[in-house]
Amino acid sequence: MSDAHDTPPRPGVRDTLQRLMPKLVLSPTFLAAVFFLYGFILWTIWLSLTRSTLLPNNVWAGLAQYRYLFGNGIWWTSLINLGIFGTLYIGLSMAIGLFLAILLDQRIRGEGIFRAIYLYPMALSLIVTGVAWKWMLNPGLGLEKLVHDLGFTHFSFDWLINPKMAIYTVVVAAVWQSSGFVMALFLAGLRGVDDSVIKAAMIDGASLPRIYWSVIIPSLRPSFFSALILLTGLAIKSFDLIMAMTGGGPGFSTYLPANFMYDFAFQRGQIALGAASAVMMLVAVGLLVGPFILLESRRKSDV
Amino acid sequence: MSERDHSVHSHTPRAARIGIYAILVFAALFYLTPLYVIVITSLKSLQEVHLGNLLSLPLRPTFDAWREAWSSACSGATCQGVQVYFWNSVHLVIPAVLISTAFGAVNGYVLTKWRFRGSDLFFSLLLIGTFIPFQMILLPMAWVLGKIHLENTIAGLVMVHVIYGLAFTTLFFRNFYVTIPNELVKAAMIDGAGFFTIFWRILLPVSTPIFMVTIIWQFTQIWNDFLFGVVFTSGAIHPITVALNNLVNTSTGVRRYNVDMAAALIAALPTLLVYLIAGKYFVRGLTAGSVKG
Numbered sequence: 038m039s040d041a042h043d044t045p046p047r048p049g050v051r052d053t054l055q056r057l058m059p060k061l062v063l064s065p066t067f068l069a070a071v072f073f074l075y076g077f078i079l080w081t082i083w084l085s086l087t088r089s090t091l092l093p094n095n096v097w098a099g100l101a102q103y104r105y106l107f108g109n110g111i112w113w114t115s116l117i118n119l120g121i122f123g124t125l126y127i128g129l130s131m132a133i134g135l136f137l138a139i140l141l142d143q144r145i146r147g148e149g150i151f152r153a154i155y156l157y158p159m160a161l162s163l164i165v166t167g168v169a170w171k172w173m174l175n176p177g178l179g180l181e182k183l184v185h186d187l188g189f190t191h192f193s194f195d196w197l198i199n200p201k202m203a204i205y206t207v208v209v210a211a212v213w214q215s216s217g218f219v220m221a222l223f224l225a226g227l228r229g230v231d232d233s234v235i236k237a238a239m240i241d242g243a244s245l246p247r248i249y250w251s252v253i254i255p256s257l258r259p260s261f262f263s264a265l266i267l268l269t270g271l272a273i274k275s276f277d278l279i280m281a282m283t284g285g286g287p288g289f290s291t292y293l294p295a296n297f298m299y300d301f302a303f304q305r306g307q308i309a310l311g312a313a314s315a316v317m318m319l320v321a322v323g324l325l326v327g328p329f330i331l332l333e334s335r336r337k338s339d340v
Numbered sequence: 341m342s343e344r345d346h347s348v349h350s351h352t353p354r355a356a357r358i359g360i361y362a363i364l365v366f367a368a369l370f371y372l373t374p375l376y377v378i379v380i381t382s383l384k385s386l387q388e389v390h391l392g393n394l395l396s397l398p399l400r401p402t403f404d405a406w407r408e409a410w411s412s413a414c415s416g417a418t419c420q421g422v423q424v425y426f427w428n429s430v431h432l433v434i435p436a437v438l439i440s441t442a443f444g445a446v447n448g449y450v451l452t453k454w455r456f457r458g459s460d461l462f463f464s465l466l467l468i469g470t471f472i473p474f475q476m477i478l479l480p481m482a483w484v485l486g487k488i489h490l491e492n493t494i495a496g497l498v499m500v501h502v503i504y505g506l507a508f509t510t511l512f513f514r515n516f517y518v519t520i521p522n523e524l525v526k527a528a529m530i531d532g533a534g535f536f537t538i539f540w541r542i543l544l545p546v547s548t549p550i551f552m553v554t555i556i557w558q559f560t561q562i563w564n565d566f567l568f569g570v571v572f573t574s575g576a577i578h579p580i581t582v583a584l585n586n587l588v589n590t591s592t593g594v595r596r597y598n599v600d601m602a603a604a605l606i607a608a609l610p611t612l613l614v615y616l617i618a619g620k621y622f623v624r625g626l627t628a629g630s631v632k633g
Contacts, residue, residue, distance in 0.1 A: 055534055055535055058454075058534075058535040058536075059450040059454035059456065059535065060450075060456065062446045062447070062449075062450055062535075063446075063447060063450050063451075063459075063462070065443065066443060066447050066466070066506050066510065067462065069503050069506060070462075070465060070466055070469065070506075070507075073477065073481070073503045073504075074469050074472065074477070075465075076480075077476065077477040077480040077481065078472065078476050078477070080479075080480040081476050081477070081479055081480060084479055084480075093479070093483060133367075137364070137367055140360050140363060140364055141364070143357070143360055145360070145361070145364065151364050151367075151368060153619055154368045154371050154372060155367065155368070155371055156619075156623060157371070157375075157612070157615055157619075158371060158374075159622075159626065160560060160611045160612055160614070160615035160622060161564070161608050161611065161612070162563070162564035162566065162581050162584075162607060162608065162611070163564070163566065164564075164566050164581045164584050164585050164604075164607070165581075165584070165604045165607055165608045166374075167585075168584065168585075168588050168600060168601075168604045169374040169375075169377065169378050169601075169604060170374065171588070172377070172378075172381065172597055172600065172601065173373075173374060173377055173394060175597070178389070178390065178393075178597065179394060180394065182393045182394070183393040183394045183395060185393075186393045186396075213370070213371065213374065217371060218626060221623055221626065221627065222627060225627055270471060273473060274473050274474070274475075276566070276567055277566040277567065277581075280566065280570075280585055280589075281584075281585050281588065281589070284589060295473070295475060295567075298475045298478075299475075299567075299570075299571070302478065302479055303478075303482075303571060308479060311479065312479055314475075315473065315475035315476050315478070315479075316476070318473040318475050318476070319472065319473055319475075319476050322471055322472070322473055326471060330471075
């Protein structure tokens with residue numbers, strides 16, 4: 038280790054400066070983390086315990102905002118939507134990502150091109166993705182018209198404006214955006230699988246699907262966890278795609294917690310309630326993502 | 341990702357291989373279709389948009405929709421196209437990427453070559469910053485920006501992006517510099533080289549790949565950001581993503597889908613170009629950003 042303490046302290050301004058330099062260089066980031074990250078988190082928690090409305094104030098309200106939040110129908114709609122959206126988004130992205138990664142791992146000619154095509158949506162803004170899918174699913178001129186032109190004139194497709202189905206259109210767009218990325222994670226994992234284990238299984242006469250199911254896929258555990266942690270975080274924070282595709286509508290039928298937070302904190306002048314919803318989002322990330330991170334870091338330190 | 345030559349694959353029967361290629365091509369079409377639809381719709385006149393369908397090629401391709409999207413389409417109350425907002429994003433992304441990357445580089449250098457008591461703990465605490473929902477910082481940040489008179493300015497938005505990009509840029513450089521042998525640094529110290537000389541002469545010359553990864557990651561993140569843009573700016577200061585959303589979801593008048601698609605392409609082009617030119621680094625950033633620490 039080349040730690041700063043290892044060098045014996047010598048007198049002189051220049052040496053002192055040299056010794057302090059590492060800490061000096063790190064200090065802006067340190068201060069930013071203390072104030073803008075951890076300070077702001079505490080600040081938001083504090084706001085959620087006040088009666089702040091259009092402007093922040095310090096009038097103590099206890100847990101009143103949380104009671105109000107969980108008595109609010111739109112918040113419950115957001116939570117249920119997050120449940121539906123999150124489950125389908127994570128499940129489908131993982132399934133499609135793993136499937137494509139396994140297929141791509143079969144010594145495919147043009148693998149690089151396929152990979153590039155599957156992954157490019159990740160380079161796009163979710164607003165662009167939302168705008169594109171909104172147009173494609175446009176009732177009347179989008180998919181519906183296309184199928185009519187193919188001769189199926191009774192086909193109708195109104196999911197985008199149907200309060201019961203609109204959330205599923207968002208799932209489709211979100212899976213389109215990130216499944217290629219999950220594919221890349223799994224492919225990197227597949228390339229790291231120890232060949233000798235596979236060869237041993239083959240000598241034992243195991244079939245290819247069997248080898249994948251009982252040898253290769255279980256060894257993808259780290260990739261699996263990375264993808265799960267990442268997708269869960271993305272799902273809970275989802276905001277842009279909803280704004281571009283449905284604006285939360287029809288009605289509140291596609292509201293997610295992030296839309297609720299933005300709406301109440303910045304549009305309706307209910308700062309404390311917005312802060313309370315943000316705190317619940319943090320709690321959700323902590324509860325859903327935290328255990329995986331702990332589990333993985335413990336496993337890593339065991340090795 | 342290196343090619344692996346396991347013999348598993350040579351045993352796959354021919355029919356199965358054709359099936360595999362068919363599925364891969366079908367999947368490729370699924371991912372490419374939205375891009376194809378955006379491009380051809382943007383090249384149609386509004387009349388053709390209504391006459392044809394999603395997949396039909398434009399009979400008389402025209403750049404009219406592009407011209408309108410760039411300089412005269414209405415977003416909210418103003419009708420000056422997306423060009424103003426495009427340049428806003430350019431003015432935002434350049435300083436924000438450079439500053440956050442520079443800090444990330446020296447932070448990574450300190451956290452690997454000049455470790456001190458508490459530096460590892462600090463890094464762990466910083467990493468948590470990559471998981472926090474940004475909703476937790478929006479309200480205090482809006483208040484602070486108001487207090488320091490940076491509300492609704494590009495400079496204020498640059499500051500926000502720099503601060504919340506630091507965790508990522510530091511992570512990238514830290515994980516890269518950890519692989520560079522400490523002996524090199526030690527030898528230079530014995531020769532009497534100082535803090536910045538060592539960074540300049542030993543670390544920087546080998547840092548090109550990680551600079552590429554970090555710059556591309558930050559560029560993509562900041563260009564594509566919507567949340568900070570919509571919360572901290574209004575009107576003429578909006579970045580391109582917010583302007584695009586306003587343009588497409590402005591409820592007045594006849595929907596001009598061709599103009600919407602042209603505007604979407606304009607917003608997408610910078611990051612798409614970066615992906616085409618330097619996709620390798622983009623993917624590396626994605627996987628490095630996900631396998632934290």
